[in-house]
Amino acid sequence: MSHNTQANAERLPRKGDEVEAQALGLGPRGHIMGEVQGIPVRIKGCTAPGDRVRVRLLRKGRGVFDGQLLEVLEEGPEHTEPRCSHAGTCGGCSFQGVSYAAQxxxxxxxxxxxxxxxxxxxxxxxxxxxxxxxPWHYRNKMDFTFGSRRWIEDHEEEGVVADFGLGLHVPGRWDKVLDIEECSIAFPEAAAILNTTRRLALEQNLDPWDVKEARGLLRHLVVRKGYQTGQILVDLVTETESPERIDPFAAALLEAHPEITTMIQGIHARSAQVAFHEEQRILHGTGVIEEVLAGCTFEISATSFFQxxxxxxxxxxxxxxxxxxxxxxxxxxxxxxxxxxxxxxxxxxxxxxxxxxxxxxxxxxxxxxxxxxxxxxxxxxxxxxxxxxxxxxxxxxxxxxxxxxxxxxxxxxxxxxxxxxxxxxxxxxxxxxxxxxxxxxxxxxxxxxxxxxxxxxxxxxxxxxxxxxxxxxxxxxxxxxx
Ligand SMILES: C[S@@+](CC[C@H](N)C(=O)[O-])C[C@H]1O[C@@H](n2cnc3c(N)ncnc32)[C@H](O)[C@@H]1O
Structure with missing residues (x-):
């Protein structure tokens, strides 16, 4: 028995403790609900009801702890291996560790x-x-963010690129961007386009948005696909038009991904962190894609709402x-x-x-x-x-x-x-x-x-x-x- 675990047997758990807990059910805000010594705990991380886990207790409010999953000690019947290496950190699909039937x-x-x-x-x-x-690769749209402050994961070595990130915000950290290399819910081509975009932007020294300073060329990468038509739209949202920097970048991305049917550049100089366009330029194709739903063909632009x-x-x-x-x-x-x-x-x-x-x-x-x-x-x-x-x-x-x-x-x-x-x-x-x-x-x-x-x-x-x-x-x- 570890020192901490021994301490648990003698006193009530406190913030900072690393304790054993029982995962019990799914919480409607994306947590796994569990219990430690009779006290409820909202567990962040890829676990499933029925698992025996080790968690770090982060804080307590209204009689409920928030806890970070450290390790699954014993798998319950609903436990499933997550498909994506970012599950548990990115927060996008917090139930990846739970069987689909149990979800x-x-x-x-x-x-x-x-x-x-x-x-x-x-x-x-x-x-x-x-x-x-x-239930995989179902999303026909993803909105990725560029950021000059990358979230560094615990397992990463010192000296990795820290001032360029392209992916999703880490939950609760509006200033940090987690580099996403794969995504199990985005349409299949999305991750490859995302990874090429990151590689080209680094090679061509294009600066990402700095959320604290409110400046930087690259802001968002929005990718959309018509599932029924196979058409793919890429929307690169930038702070300024800068064609001398964007056009060579767009040409290289299109050469690497001929499956992209249209590419546009949205220009957004204001500080709000959304993929909004004050102006836009069509860099390739028609600027729109089509999707077929219930017998209707819908024309979808970068900013239009669609299921x-x-x-x-x-x-x-x-x-x-x-x-x-x-x-x-x-x-x-x-x-x-x-x-x-x-x-x-x-x-x-x-x-x-x-x-x-x-x-x-x-x-x-x-x-x-x-x-x-x-x-x-x-x-x-x-x-x-x-x-x-x-x-x-x-x-x-x-x-x-x-x-x-x-x-x-x-x-x-x-x-x-x-x-x-x-x-x-x-x-x-x-x-x-x-x-x-x-x-x-x-x-x-x-x-x-x-x-x-x-x-x-x-x-x-x-x-x-x-x-x-x-x-x-x-x-x-x-x-x-x-
Ligand atoms: C959940 S979405 C519905 C989307 C639509 N039914 C579809 O499936 O494409 C809600 C919509 O309500 C609109 N909306 C919000 N408040 C509104 C209001 N007070 N009057 C009219 N529309 C409103 C939003 O702009 C948004 O398009």
Missing amino acids: LKAKQEWLEAAIADSDLVVKPEVQAMIGMDD TNTPQAEHLVECIREAAGLKSGDVLFDLYCGAGTLGLCLAKQQSDVRVLGFETVEAAVEDARRNAEANGILNAEFRVGDVRAILEDSAEGTLPQADVILIDPPRAGLHPKVPAQLAALKPRRMVLVSCNPLAAMGDLARLEFLGWRTTQVQLLDLFPHTPHVECVFTLSPIPLDQ
Whole structure:
């Protein structure tokens, strides 16, 4: 027994201790929940429920420790070897050490617990989760960051390049970039493009962004792929245009990766750490790629919003279609429609339904209109505006009667005034899509109070190996005699 472990037997564990713990379950924020001497611990690292582990206790708050995994002492039945060497550090897919079946089960249980704890009087039926047959390399978009302060891993030797990183931020460290060399959830070609970009940038002495000084040429590398078309877009976001430095770099990258169908340069001089473009230059190809979803072809630019998991988005459209139960002549409101992906897929499948989409971001609405035209969809219209304001105006008869309302709000859920506005529209059915079950429970409870019953929930795993889960809730009016 080690000195520390012996000490544990004699006193309660404290911050800084290295202790044995039992991993018990998956936490909705991406941790593995465990226990040490009866005290809960949120474990960071690739472990699985049932494992016996050694952890370093980092801090304690509200009776729960945060702990860093040091070693798996004994593997439990759900333990799986992570595929990616960065798992456990990068934080992108914190459940890589857990069997996929156990991940799906945990997500289903979270939703069931959220429903049980909710204010809903009548609890909806939960359908079995739709998972992926092959839960790897599913992301069709990755946004990598350049940084002048690279995260140095414990096993790295002294003297390694520390002032150039290209990859992802280490969780909780906005200033440090972890060099990513492989990624098990990004589309297969993404890692090779990323590694060539790093090599060429180092060879050509292109300076990365320094987040503290707010300067440096290279800021982001965004890569996107159309799964159904095979087309690949590379977006290099830089501080300045600097064609004398960027053009030779782009030529070398394109020569090494002829699979890249289009390359653009986005210019972003402001300090915000997002892959935003104030201006852009097309360096190769058309500047856009195409993706096919549910029979529609979508044109995707570097900045347009699109579902990141194409195969699961097909299932999502199908679930929404079933939940909506559209009939000939129906008017469907697609609220918070983004670039119209969902509404357009439904409009294409049912040309006798009229779709009206609403969205605040003007560029997304322009994308939706362009995609409607390109697909010959005449039964979908899109308007720019805040849903709350649009629904307020609709009380004055400016909108047609909605038969079905599809609602796909941002993570935080609906503005508190929106449920009453929705109920006042008296549609036949509502379908709420949410990636945040807790926010959804509040919205559903408000709608229940207003006479709307949640009858069914379908869960989809859009993001395997992460704690995210997508839910499709079906709502119907409560009959007057109940
Ligand atoms: C979860 S996304 C929906 C994406 C879309 N349904 C799709 O699948 O492509 C939420 C969308 O709501 C938009 N949004 C946020 N607040 C809004 C508001 N108050 N009114 C209208 N749209 C809003 C965001 O710009 C974003 O496009």
